[in-house]
Amino acid sequence: METSGYxxxxxxxxxxxxxxxxxxGTYIDATFGGGGHSRAILEQLGPQGRLIVFDQDEDAYRNRIPDERVVFVRENFRHLQRFAKLHKALDADGLLADLGVSSHQFDTGARGFSTRFDGNLDMRMDTRNATTAADILQTYSEQHLHQLFQDYGEVTNSRTLAKTIVQLRKAHPLRTIAEFKSLIQPIVKGNPAKYLAQVFQALRIEVNDELGALKDLLTQSSTVLKPGGKLAIITFHSLEDRLVKNYMKGGSFETADENPYSFETPPKLFKLITKKPVTASEKELRANPRSRSAKLRVAEKI
Incomplete structure (x- = not known):
């Protein structure tokens, strides 16, 4: 099976x-991306099988698979239930979401996802949305920026970073990656590549409301899947993994001890198929270093 360099x-x-x-069966790939997972699912489907794919990204849409069994929904997966209903897929046999940013997005400098290129500070997965990373840097309060870098990027000196941005943005445009990198360069801590990756991750999560969208996807998954249907989610950082783990385990985003006031246990929606997250093999790590932080969790709807 060939997969392009996409x-x-x-x-x-x-x-x-x-x-x-x-x-x-009927399957949903909530994150079509380069279509690699979708193609592998299609290989296993017969003529009666169906695959509904979601991707809000224009490049992904241009790369869609010409196959009458596939329906392409050019929307964020947070609208899962609405479109599954529309396409009569409310009793799906399986749902997959790979929450990684596609290599193609990272490798297209103009999209502003990667620190390796210069380009506008954009980071929108869906270019129809209004807010870019530059907008966030220009308009968020110091407190809001601090919270953002701390929670979503686990940036060591998130308070200093927020303060510096607010001081500097009065006089300097923060439109491009190069401008932003040179302005914050004096306060970068530790390994610069890692530091910038964490800062960019935080901005990307905020621009695309990634954690909000993931919560929406998870809560709707139990409505969309039939009993016995499989839910498979691949995460790339601990914030996502925790949400997925808690939801699969207990039907909630917090563990019981995180919320001492909650006396009712939500009904169990899923049984775990993977007790521990599945990670990449040595062979895959050699072929694709980006798989290093990937964790797959799978559960079955009760």
Whole structure:
């Protein structure tokens, strides 16, 4: 099976194996990206099988698969339930979401996702949305920026970073990656590449409301899947992984001890198929270093 250089799908074999694909089943790939996972699912589907794919990204849409079994929904997966209903897929056999930014997005400098290129500070997965990373840097309060870098990027000196941005933005445009990098250069701590990656991650999560969208996807997954249907989610950082783990385990985003006032246990929606997250094999790590932080969790709807 060939996959283009557009985006190497991570944990491909593990995803297909854990979804236990039925040839006549209905499956949803909530993050089409380069289409690698979708193609692998289609290979297992017979003529009666169906695949609904979501991706809000224009480049992903241009890369769509010409196959009558596939329906492409050019929307954020947070609208999962609405479009699953529209396309009569409310009793799906499996749902997959790979929460990594596609390599293609990272490798297209103009999109502003990567610190390796210069380009506008954009980072919108869906270019139809109004707010860019530059808007956030220009308009958020110091407190809001501090919270953002601390929570979403785990940036060591997030308070100093927020303060510096607010001081400097009065006089300097923060439109491009190069401008931003040179302005914050004096306060970068530790390994610059890692530091900038954490800062960019925080901005990207905020621009695209990634954690809000993930919560929406998870809460709707139990409505969209039929009993016995599989939910497979690949995460790339601890914030996402915690939400997925807690939701699969207890139907809630917090663990019981995080919320001492909650006396009712939500009903169990899923049973875990993977007790521990599945991670990339040595072979895959060699072929695709980006798979290093990928974690796959799979659960079955009760």
């Amino acid at each position: 985006h190497l799908p991570v944990l491909l074999h593990e995803v297909v194996e854990n979804l236990q694909i039925r040839p006549d």
